[in-house]
Amino acid sequence: MEQDNYNLQRFIEAQDLIYPIVLKELQEGRKRGHWMWYIFPQLKQLGYSFNSKFYGISGIEEATAYLGNPVLAQRLREVSETILHLSTNDAVEVFGGIDSRKLCSCMTLFDIVSPDEVFARIIDKYFNGQQDKCTIKIINHLST
Template identity: 50%
Template sequence: MENICLPKEFVEIINGTQQDKYNLQRFLGAQSNCYQQALQEIQGGQKRSHWIWFIFPQLAILGHSRNAKYYGISGYDEAEAYLNHPILGERLRVITKALLTHTDMDVVDIFGEIDAMKVCSCMTLFDAVSPDDVFQKVLDGFYKGQYDLKTLNYM
């Protein structure tokens, strides 16, 4: 077998030697039981179960519930670490792309009013970290290009 070159961060995760400065493991643990269900719900065009906090995370300061605070992102650096994580970043992009297949629908019909606001906050946060990524497309397609101003103010 030939040698395969893998990113250092990926090898460290596989080997369990990566330093988890932001406790990103909390997301992996939560997603392990329901990421596929969340993805299927988004692909079907309607969120039906409770996973918004750890699938579409937003800034912790915006949250009020225990889950919102626990799974909240502390700021730019943690959001960047989340996106650069080989599993979490990929999952966020995949489910965001799945959401984009429903731009003919109202985002409130997909998520409900409260969670639609959380998704806007999430997309604003990750677009600030990675502006040439998929997140702006969600803001354009569902929110008329409008960012969540509270997220921008706290960043």
């Protein structure tokens, strides 16, 4: 078994029971549950709550490892493709105000790690092509 240096298992454990519900909510075009932290993770430096810190991604290396995990990569791409194909282009309508910003942060992070994927298309559709400035600033700071 591969070593899990980032405890990515925390995401799998959190997702396992709720993932079908998440997918159904997204297919219906409206997030209702409290699962944003571990379905669309963002940098831990962007959050203040326990869940934001616990499920936050530490940087590019952990985000790369996240996409290197077959279960997590498949699920992130599936939920991303699901929202990409909704008829709306209003992230606030689907996620609400706060979680729509978290979505932009998540998509920015994974677009940096893996360009030319669904993540960039979501940024284009829901955020007028504008990546999250705070995520970029933190990544740049971590890289120096």
